[in-house]
Amino acid sequence: MSFDGMFTHSMVNELNTKLKGGRIAKIQQPFANELILTIRSERKNQQLLLSAHPSYARIQITNQPFENPAKPSTFVMSLRKYITSAIVQGFRQLNNDRVVSIDLSAKNELGDIHSYTMTIEIMSRHSNIFLVNNDDGRIIDLVKRVSPENNSFRGLLPGDTYRLPPSQHKQNPFAAEDGDFQGLETAADIRNKFEGIGLDTSDELLSIMQAKQDPKEFINSFDEVVSPNTAKQSKNNKLGFFPVEYKNTTNLVGFYPTLAELLDNYYLDRARIDRIEQQTKSVTHRLSIILKKDKSKIKKLNKQLKQTKIMDEYNLYGELLTTYMSQIQRGSKSITLTNYYNNEEVTIKLNPEFSPSENAQSYYKRYRKLQNSIPHINEQLEITTSEVNYLESVLASLEYVDIEDVDGIIAELEESGYIKKKKKHVRRKKKKTIGERFETSNGIPVVVGKNNIENDQLTMKLAQKNHYWFHVKDMPGSHVILESSDPDEQSIVEAASIAAYYSKARESAKVPVDYLQVRNIRKPNGAKPGFVIFEGQTTILVDPDRNLVDKLRQK
Secondary structure (H helix, E strand, O other): OOOOHHHHHHHHHHHHHHHOOOEEEEEEEEEOOEEEEEEEEOOEEEEEEEEOOOOOOEEEEEOOOOOOOOOOOHHHHHHHHHHOOOEEEEEEEOOOOOEEEEEEEEEOOOOOEEEEEEEEEOOHHHOEEEEEEOOOOEEEEEOOOEOHHHOOOOOEOOOOEOOOOOOOOOEOHHHOOHHHHOOOOOHHHHHHHEOOOOHHHHHHHHHHHHOOOOHHHHHHHHHHOOOOEEEEEOOOOOEEEEOOOOOOOEEEEEEOOOHHHHHHHHHHHHHHHHHHHHHHHHHHHHHHHHHHHHHHHHHHHHHHHHHHHHHHHHHHHHHHHHHOHHHOOOOOOEEEEEEOOOOEEEEEEOOOOOOHHHHHHHHHHHHHHHHHHHHHHHHHHHHHHHHHHHHHHHHHHHHHOOHHHHHHHHHHHHHHOOOOOOOOOOOOOOOOOOOEEEEOOOOOEEEEOOOHHHHHHHHHHHOOOOOEEEEEOOOOEOOEEEOOOOOOHHHHHHHHHHHHHOEOOOOOOOEEEEEEEHHHEEOOOOOOOOOOEEOOOEEEEEOOOHHHHHHHEOO
16 A cells, blocks of 8 residues: 555544644754654654655655754744744645645744744655745745746645645545445546555445445555554555555565554665665666676686687797798798697698788787787786675665665775765764664673774674674675673574574575674785675574664664
């Protein structure tokens, strides 16, 4: 299921229950399309996420941590001016559409109370977030500004009068009467008549009608029997999220206490990867260009190395021409001679402009050139292959690290010279900790490197020689240290599962993970960050289980 009008209906109910009457304590915009309102309600701060992302647009309470940018955006500055300390009067849905309005009241500098409305329109790539002054109906600011040339229907700039998006003139299913479902024969008929009905909801309603049951009872369950769950969708077998149980169209995976926790779990990896891509787009583009050049260079070097295999042939031609020089006539284009090593006939091409001696020397020269090139080619192959492995490990790490670990990877690339160091805003320095910490079920500490520099520090400096080191086999991943000289079998399996999870094999099953004591690991001189060599390892097959990793993570 997508974030359709039915899910929006349930979400608005949840938001009114938890946030109505609360006060806006903090406003931040961690990413271009996402806004976080910290609302003080029920004696605690709760984060309200409003996302206008083209793929993940939604509104929800979230428990995920967000870093406040050093410099606030223009949009955030406008919001802070008008609605800091505003009281949340309530949440409203436009009929059954994916449009949610937050009614706010706030005092100005003179103490006068003004009324504002913050509206989020959840419409894929057209999603937007507005702050509207209710006194004159004008837009104070919005997260996505659109020029009149690109939108003739309504103004989407500060100062324009706010107009609702175009109406589809469909019926609100929550206001449906008994006869409104009659004559509807397909799921498309249901979607065409009722507003805010997604594919899965229309399939569910059709199944209910075909079973001669009352579809209104199912619709009423969105208010009466909310049971947030994730389930495999029947049509594409992909994981979806649902506010109530869809018995006819889904296979349940799990239930959640609230819609907020449901969405946090569902979007955890999807939103994380997208946010990292937003933050590192220019960096990954540059690394991809370097990686493409390196791979092309490796192909050329291997081709050159393959060509050196004929150097012994050139040496033989030089010998034969020198030995049989008296038989060669100047101006000849080729000559057939007997190879005295195996008594076979050999035809040798000649340069007719060269003398017999010059032709022999020409082959000797080619032989020496190829012979001398081998050490250089091998050296370049080793350097370039090492760089490819390093860059692939960095790009892979961006697929499994958390958003707060990106700065460490950027610093690693700056230190390695792959990107230029940028001037940063002076901020209060946080105490730097190396690695993320876990604890096995039997109480043994586990530490995971969050980038290649941390991997080096953990493995080569901080870990004791009798501790155990884990790493996914033959694939980019984090270094994992199990701080024990004699770990039990369960702790080994759990540490290996953590290593598999923090690797490029995160989405795989039965992942091979190598482990051995740190004393058996060496780092070659001049090797890239994170690169080590080892021997005597044991390999274990494990599944990268996120639930297990979350359970073992130290809070």
